[in-house]
Amino acid sequence: MILDNYATHKTPDIKRWLLAHPRFHLHFTPTSASWLNLVERWFAELTQKKLKRGVHRSVQALERDIRAWLADWNEHPRPFVWTKTADEILDKVAAYCRRISDSGH
Structure with missing residues (x-):
C-alpha cells in the first residue's frame, strides 16, 4: 500500500x-510530496475549482456543491496525466535538496 x-x-x-x-x-x-498522492491531488482540484470559487451560505449549500462536483466528475472523469518524466522530477527534487542544504540553516 x-x-x-x-x-x-x-x-x-x-x-x-x-x-x-x-x-x-x-x-x-x-x-512534502503530496503531489505524488493522487487522492490529495484530486482534493486540491476540488478545492481550487469549486470550493474557493464558490459562495456557500450554509452547510447544506456547501454539501450540494460538493455533491454536484462529484456527480460531474464521475460522469466526465478526467484522469491526471503526468507531464514530466521521472528524470525531470528527480532533477527538480535534487535541485531543491541542494538549495535547502546550502541555505545556512
Whole structure:
C-alpha cells in the first residue's frame, strides 16, 4: 500500500494489523510530496475549482456543491496525466535538496 506520512498510518494498531496481515507492506510517499498522492491531488482540484470559487451560505449549500462536483466528475472523469518524466522530477527534487542544504540553516 502506498500512503502519505500521516501519523495515523504508523500507530500501534496499524503495526499490529500489519503483523497479522504479512502480505501487506507500507510504502510511504516522501514528506512534502503530496503531489505524488493522487487522492490529495484530486482534493486540491476540488478545492481550487469549486470550493474557493464558490459562495456557500450554509452547510447544506456547501454539501450540494460538493455533491454536484462529484456527480460531474464521475460522469466526465478526467484522469491526471503526468507531464514530466521521472528524470525531470528527480532533477527538480535534487535541485531543491541542494538549495535547502546550502541555505545556512
